[in-house]
Amino acid sequence: MSYLSLRSNPVAIDGELAELVFEQMHGVIIVDTSARILYINKQWADLIGVDRNESVGKHVKEVLPSTKMDIIVETGKPMNSDLFEFKGHTYVCKRVPLFKDGKLIGAFSCEIFENMEIADEFIKKIKKLSDELDYYKNEVRKLRRANYSIDNIKGESKTIKHLKKQIYNAAASNSTVIVQGETGTGKELVAHSIHDLSTRNINNFIKLNCAAIPSELIESELFGYEEGSFTGAKKGGKQGIFELAHMGSLFLDEICDLPLAAQAKLLRVLQEKEVNRIGGHRSVPVDVRIITATNQDMEKMVEEKKFREDLYYRLHVIQILVPPLRDRKEDIGPLCRSIIDKLNYNLNMRVKSISDRAVYMLQKHDWPGNIRELQNVIERAMNKVNYDDTLEELHFDEFKEKYLERGITKYGKKSGKGRRFLENIVTQTERETIIRTLKLNAGNKTKTAAHLNISRPLLYQKIKRLGIKT
Numbered sequence: 001m002s003y004l005s006l007r008s009n010p011v012a013i014d015g016e017l018a019e020l021v022f023e024q025m026h027g028v029i030i031v032d033t034s035a036r037i038l039y040i041n042k043q044w045a046d047l048i049g050v051d052r053n054e055s056v057g058k059h060v061k062e063v064l065p066s067t068k069m070d071i072i073v074e075t076g077k078p079m080n081s082d083l084f085e086f087k088g089h090t091y092v093c094k095r096v097p098l099f100k101d102g103k104l105i106g107a108f109s110c111e112i113f114e115n116m117e118i119a120d121e122f123i124k125k126i127k128k129l130s131d132e133l134d135y136y137k138n139e140v141r142k143l144r145r146a147n148y149s150i151d152n153i154k155g156e157s158k159t160i161k162h163l164k165k166q167i168y169n170a171a172a173s174n175s176t177v178i179v180q181g182e183t184g185t186g187k188e189l190v191a192h193s194i195h196d197l198s199t200r201n202i203n204n205f206i207k208l209n210c211a212a213i214p215s216e217l218i219e220s221e222l223f224g225y226e227e228g229s230f231t232g233a234k235k236g237g238k239q240g241i242f243e244l245a246h247m248g249s250l251f252l253d254e255i256c257d258l259p260l261a262a263q264a265k266l267l268r269v270l271q272e273k274e275v276n277r278i279g280g281h282r283s284v285p286v287d288v289r290i291i292t293a294t295n296q297d298m299e300k301m302v303e304e305k306k307f308r309e310d311l312y313y314r315l316h317v318i319q320i321l322v323p324p325l326r327d328r329k330e331d332i333g334p335l336c337r338s339i340i341d342k343l344n345y346n347l348n349m350r351v352k353s354i355s356d357r358a359v360y361m362l363q364k365h366d367w368p369g370n371i372r373e374l375q376n377v378i379e380r381a382m383n384k385v386n387y388d389d390t391l392e393e394l395h396f397d398e399f400k401e402k403y404l405e406r407g408i409t410k411y412g413k414k415s416g417k418g419r420r421f422l423e424n425i426v427t428q429t430e431r432e433t434i435i436r437t438l439k440l441n442a443g444n445k446t447k448t449a450a451h452l453n454i455s456r457p458l459l460y461q462k463i464k465r466l467g468i469k470t
Contacts, residue, residue, distance in 0.1 A: 022039070027047070028044060033073050035107075068095065072109075150168075150197060163322065174289055175317040178298075180322070190320060192205065206250050220278055229278045237279075242275045242288055246286050248288065250288045264311075325370045333359045339374065339378045340353060362399075381395040430462070
């Protein structure tokens with residue numbers, strides 16, 4: 001009596017049925033532990049030109065000199081998809097050891113393909129399916145990968161060269177990164193560049209703006225939830241962004257806006273490298289590189305107990321400071337040309353470029369909104385030019401009127417009427433110098449006054465006149 005295993009229940013079959021099954025297969029041979037033939041099916045016996053009855057009991061090498069069945073019974077290890085040469089033909093065979101109650105009792109061999117032509121055709125079909133799968137995987141990666149690279153960071157100033165060096169260094173590491181800078185400086189661009197240059201770039205780049213998600217939903221976005229965990233939960237549950245970013249990078253923008261309750265759970269994920277879905281009872285391992293960004297003073301928020309100190313140290317491993325545009329005005333020219341190329345494509349326009357005089361004029365402004373503000377000014381000017389024209393000073397008449405001729409500074413205050421450019425520059429420089437010196441001396445006005453070589457009462461007058469908050 002033989003046994004056919006169906007799922008977990010073995011079903012007894014008689015010898016005739018077993019032999020009927022074997023006769024439908026190609027190239028079946030069964031040997032005992034001495035590699036002597038116990039069974040050979042008719043199809044295989046006819047193909048190799050031997051008598052079935054005479055072959056039984058013989059050593060398998062006597063019947064098939066090039067077989068490896070003897071090796072199977074010696075080693076007890078299978079050979080899958082092994083090539084077998086016989087009388088000028090190549091066959092693809094599967095050979096497996098046979099065990100009963102944990103003891104080796106023989107070996108079984110069957111032919112997978114009766115010739116290499118069929119095998120080659122099968123391999124071609126598998127390769128085609130594999131290529132199609134790779135294509136669709138790549139299409140999915142394109143949807144979730146970094147949208148920008150370090151080539152999108154324009155400029156040749158020393159500050160930008162230093163920034164790019166920091167990005168390359170950060171990409172070579174797997175530590176958490178915090179990107180700090182004013183609004184509109186390009187913090188997200190830095191995060192994309194780090195992921196794109198890292199070894200994780202073939203996997204997902206997932207972004208979450210912590211300020212854009214309501215506090216009651218932030219945990220479900222981060223960690224996901226199970227079905228039925230709360231009213232309105234999707235059937236089947238939902239993956240959180242940590243699971244989506246597994247083996248890739250997770251960019252948490254505006255990290256300082258993360259609620260304190262969520263901060264505690266984020267800290268646990270960073271420590272344990274696993275997440276628990278809302279309503280779930282099991283931990284899901286995650287391997288994620290964290291990149292965060294903020295335009296706020298994190299140290300001050302830690303002091304004010306608005307941000308967890310332990311999480312701050314977890315995130316503040318690699319710090320990258322993105323310089324404001326006013327500190328790299330020599331990059332305004334390359335930035336303008338890059339913005340024009342981008343807007344030409346997005347807005348279906350054809351503006352040639354921008355003149356040097358127009359760039360020089362734009363360099364007189366301090367750009368409190370940074371690159372985002374510059375792009376807005378460029379786009380408004382582009383809507384005033386004819387097809388195939390170059391941006392000139394005259395196309396920025398509103399900008400000149402508001403920020404230059406009327407003397408409005410970056411702080412939104414008029415410094416005087418008419419063309420008082422020099423006075424504006426002096427006032428702005430004086431204000432920036434006092435602010436920097438105050439920071440250098442930790443807000444100590446006595447030390448600041450001494451550093452600036454002015455009296456303390458005069459320093460107080462200037463602080464009040466210039467609207468400096470201390």
